[in-house]
Amino acid sequence: xxxxxxxxxxxxxxxxxxxxxxxxxxxxxxxxxxxxxxxxxxxxxxxxxxxxxxxxxxxxxxxxxxxxxxxxxxxxxxxxxxxxxxxxxxxxxxxxxxxxxxxxxxxxxxxxxxxxxxxxxxxxxxxxxxxxxxxxxxxxxxxxxxxxxxxxxxxxxxxxxxxxxxxxxxxxxxxxxxxxxxxxxxxxxxxxxxxxxxxxxxxxxxxxxxxxxxxxxxxxxxxxxxxxxxxxxxxxxxxxxxxxxxxxxxxxxxxxxxxxxxxxxxxxxxxxxxxxxxxxxxxxxxxxxxxxxxxxxxxxxxxxxxxxxxxxxxxxxxxxxxxxxxxxxxxxxxxxxxxxxxxxxxxxxxxxxxxxxxxxxxxxxxxxxxxxxxxxxxxxxxxxxxxxxxxxxxxxxxxxxxxxxxxxxxxxxxxxxxxxxxxxxxxxxxxxxxxxxxxxxxxxxxxxxxxxxxxxxxxxxxxxxx
Numbered sequence: 001x002x003x004x005x006x007x008x009x010x011x012x013x014x015x016x017x018x019x020x021x022x023x024x025x026x027x028x029x030x031x032x033x034x035x036x037x038x039x040x041x042x043x044x045x046x047x048x049x050x051x052x053x054x055x056x057x058x059x060x061x062x063x064x065x066x067x068x069x070x071x072x073x074x075x076x077x078x079x080x081x082x083x084x085x086x087x088x089x090x091x092x093x094x095x096x097x098x099x100x101x102x103x104x105x106x107x108x109x110x111x112x113x114x115x116x117x118x119x120x121x122x123x124x125x126x127x128x129x130x131x132x133x134x135x136x137x138x139x140x141x142x143x144x145x146x147x148x149x150x151x152x153x154x155x156x157x158x159x160x161x162x163x164x165x166x167x168x169x170x171x172x173x174x175x176x177x178x179x180x181x182x183x184x185x186x187x188x189x190x191x192x193x194x195x196x197x198x199x200x201x202x203x204x205x206x207x208x209x210x211x212x213x214x215x216x217x218x219x220x221x222x223x224x225x226x227x228x229x230x231x232x233x234x235x236x237x238x239x240x241x242x243x244x245x246x247x248x249x250x251x252x253x254x255x256x257x258x259x260x261x262x263x264x265x266x267x268x269x270x271x272x273x274x275x276x277x278x279x280x281x282x283x284x285x286x287x288x289x290x291x292x293x294x295x296x297x298x299x300x301x302x303x304x305x306x307x308x309x310x311x312x313x314x315x316x317x318x319x320x321x322x323x324x325x326x327x328x329x330x331x332x333x334x335x336x337x338x339x340x341x342x343x344x345x346x347x348x349x350x351x352x353x354x355x356x357x358x359x360x361x362x363x364x365x366x367x368x369x370x371x372x373x374x375x376x377x378x379x380x381x382x383x384x385x386x387x388x389x390x391x392x393x394x395x396x397x398x399x400x401x402x403x404x405x406x407x408x409x410x411x412x413x414x415x416x417x418x419x420x421x422x423x424x425x426x427x428x429x430x431x432x433x434x435x436x437x438x439x440x441x442x443x444x445x446x447x448x449x450x451x452x453x454x455x456x457x458x459x460x461x462x463x464x465x466x
Contacts, residue, residue: 009239010045010104010105011104011429012044012238012239012405013104013105013237013238013239014108015449016233016238017105017109017111017112017234018108018111018215019230020112020230020233020234021108021111021112021115021230021234021426022230023226023227023229023230023231023233024112024115024227024230024234025115025452026223026224026226026227026230027115027118027227027228027231028054028055028115028118028227029223029224029227030046030220030221030222030225031045031119031123031125031126031220031224031302032048032051032052032120032122032220033216033217033220033223034126034158034216034217034219034223034342035047035048035051035122035126035129035220035222035342036048036216037084037212037213037214037215037218037219037220038126038129038211038217038341039129039130039211039341039436040209040212041212041229041438042433042435042436042437043129043130043173043434043435044212044434044443045435045437045439045441045443046134046436046440047125047435049134049313050134050137051122051125053134053138054118054122054125054141054145057138057141057142057187057318058114058117058121058142058145058146058163059114061142061145061146062110062113062114062146062150062329063097063146064146065146065147066117066150067090067097067110067113068090068091068092068186069088069146069147070090070113070150070153070154070158071084071086071087071090071154072087072090072154073155074154074155074158075160076155076161076162078227083376086457087093090106112152112234113153115402116149116174116231117144117145117146117149117150118145119178119182120144120145120149120178120185120316120319121140121141121144121145121182123182123186123344123348124140124141124182124185124186124189124344125137125141126341126344127189127340127341127342127344128186128189128190128193128202128341129341129342129433130196130341130431131193131196131197131425131426131431132189132193132425132426133423133424133425133426136418136423136424136425138256139414139418140185140189140411141415143411143414144181144182144185148181148185148406148407149177149178149181149182149406152176152177152181152401152402153177155401156169156176156177156398156401156402157171157177157255158165158169158176158255159255159256159369159370159372160372160375161187163394163398163401164256164368164369164388165369165371165372165376165378165388166375166376166378166379167378167380167386167391167393167394167395167397167398168368168378168379168380168391168395168406169368169390169395170256170305170359170366170368170369170389170390170394170395171303171304171356171359171395172235172255172256172260172303172304172305172306172307172308172365173231173232173235173254173265173304173306173307174231174235174259174303174398175300175301175302175303175304175352175359176304176352176353176355176356176398176399176402176403177251177402178352179300179348179349179351179352179355179404180304180343180348180349180351180353180355180356180399180402180403181345181402181406181407182196182349183345183347183350183352183403184345184348184349184353184402184403184404184406184408184411185407185408185411186340186344186345186348187338187340187349187407187408188407188408188409188410188411188413188414188415189340189411189412189414189415190338190345191414191415192415192416192419192424193424194425194430195331195337195338196339197428199339200339202424204337206333206334209341210438211289214289215230218288221289221290221293221296224296225273225295225299228296228299229269233262233265234264235254235255236252236253236254236262237253237257238252238262239251239252239341240253240257241406242257242258242259242370250262251349254307255352255370256369257369257370258369258370260307264306264307265306265307267311267314268302268306268307268309268311268314269299269306269314270314271311271315271318271454271456272293272298272299272301272303272306272315272317272318273299273318274315274318275298275314275315275316275317275318275319275320276294276296276298276301276318276319276321276322277291277292277295278319278417279294279318279319279322279323279400280292280293280294280295280297280322280326283323283326284326290326290343293342293343293347294325294326294347295322297318297321297322297325297326297346297351298319298321298322298351299318300347300351300355300444301317301318301321301324301351301354302318302321302350302355303351303352304355304356304358304359304395305317305355305358305359305362305363308363308365308366309362313362317358317362318356320354320358321351321354321355324346324350324354325343325346325347325350325351326346326352328346328350329343329345329347329350332345346395348449349407352402353403356398356402357396357399360390360391360394360396360465361392363390363453364385364389364392365389365390365391366389366390367385367387367388367389367390368387368389368394369387369388370387371386377410379394380393384415398408410411
């Protein structure tokens with residue numbers, strides 16, 4: 001790097017992504033903390049170790065093949081060309097995938113995507129806690145973290161992805177690309193896995209399995225918020241020339257190389273969070289776990305369009321997403337007897353699906369991304385400047401692909417297979433005794449055991465109206 005201006009840009013970009021990755025690590029810290037808080041005492045150490053093991057397993061597999069997938073499959077299933085030549089640069093043995101002075105960005109950008117992969121795996125972890133074998137979960141973590149979410153990122157998040165260029169799909173901060181796919185995957189597992197022992201009574205009545213530590217769960221969610229803010233920054237490119245050759249214009253851009261600012265996403269992040277928190281407070285009558293969960297839901301619901309929303313749109317979308325997630329969680333629990341231990345399907349899946357769909361309507365006609373030379377003509381129209389245009393149909397189809405085709409369906413099939421070979425669920429006696437029993441013992445060895453696992457739904461409802 002001999003030119004000072006370009007060198008400073010490269011070094012700043014390298015440092016920018018390094019800082020966002022460090023912040024994003026707090027997402028994983030938060031997930032581990034709140035899942036341990038939600039778990040019962042007899043399972044908490046197992047939950048903690050399971051979350052820790054996501055880090056090495058997904059990191060190694062993402063290095064070996066996940067990063068290559070992102071660049072290899074942007075053109076989709078035979079729709080817009082074959083595997084681009086650039087994909088060869090991201091085989092694990094290529095020079096770009098090792099320390100070197102010629103390429104200072106790949107390592108930190110790879111790490112940002114890797115942290116997204118951990119997040120996708122952790123979303124599934126919470127939903128299926130207290131009854132799943134560790135080996136089965138780690139297989140799921142590799143599938144979601146190093147294969148399926150990175151395929152949907154190639155299709156719907158890369159600027160040249162076929163869903164972006166052909167359908168006008170727009171999901172700037174990953175309502176669908178991370179959250180809808182992980183929520184759909186968790187639902188696919190839960191349908192096969194079944195509820196925890198004791199969750200539903202003999203007549204189908206719902207028992208609320210209480211967190212062993214509410215404040216720990218709450219602190220965990222606050223940490224997720226903090227890391228999520230870093231996630232937002234990591235979805236931006238800090239400095240990019242979006243002008244013409246004769247008239248350069250340098251700006252931060254979103255993942256689609258369209259102009260945005262950190263100021264814009266800060267407004268909308270905080271407004272969407274506030275909308276979700278207020279809706280959660282009203283709906284749950286002040287239950288701290290659901291208030292904080294709905295705050296996260298608000299951010300997720302507004303994420304698809306948060307680069308283009310007005311702050312007042314962000315707060316309304318965040319509040320609406322929280323209502324859909326909260327009501328949807330309890331409806332599915334009652335109607336289909338689905339036991340989602342942390343509400344992950346609703347918080348991530350339902351709100352992520354809604355966020356993508358509503359962005360298609362609210363941002364109808366805005367540019368989805370910069371056009372890519374050689375790409376086929378968009379299916380659903382272009383802007384006056386020739387950019388693929390955001391539209392409701394493209395985002396609706398995209399939401400179905402994320403939640404259903406790449407999320408629910410593969411994990412339903414995988415779970416059926418794992419169940420058939422006896423690898424999915426822990427034995428009944430182990431579940432009753434607790435997953436820590438034969439390995440770690442009691443997580444609080446100096447406290448007396450208190451039987452507060454269950455609370456009748458009637459008592460919970462009465463307490464909520466008091």
